[in-house]
Amino acid sequence: MNRRQISSPTRSRDKVLQSLYESEVGGAALKELIKNRPKEKDNIFFQTHLHGVLKSLKDLDKILDMSMDRSLSQLDPIERNILRMSLFELMNNKINDVIVINEAIRLSKKFGSSEGYKFVNAILDKLIKGGLKRN
Secondary structure, three states: OOHHHHOOHHHHHHHHHHHHHHHHHHOOOHHHHHHOOHHHOOOHHHHHHHHHHHHOHHHHHHHHHHHOOOOHHHOOHHHHHHHHHHHHHHHHOOOOHHHHHHHHHHHHHHHOOOOHHHHHHHHHHHHHHOOOOOO
16 A cells, blocks of 8 residues: 555644744755655655645745734744645645634644634634635
C-alpha cells in the first residue's frame, strides 16, 4: 500500500501546519521542510497544500489582513498559519466550508492557544459569509 492511500487529509493538515510553523519560526526553506518529512514525499495532499500556501503567502496574508481588526503579525504563529492554510483550502479546493472550519478549529484546539479556535472560527466565518472568491 502506498502512502497516498494511507495518508488521511486530517493527518496531512497536521503535518502541513507543523511545517508552516517550522518555516515561519525556524526559517526553514521548502526543500528543508520536505527533507524533514520524508514520509510525506508521496503524499499529494501534503505536497499540494504546503507548496500552495507558501507560494500564495502574500496573497493569503493580504486577504487575512483585510478581514481582521488586528495585524496578522500580532497573531500567534499557530493561528496565523491555520488561517493561511484554511484560506488556501477554501480558495482552491472543492471541500465543504464546514469541513474546512471544523478542521481549523480542531487544529487550533490541538496546537494553538486555549481560546485561539474562537478567533480562527470567527475570521473564517467572516470570509465565507463575505463571498470569498474561489478558483
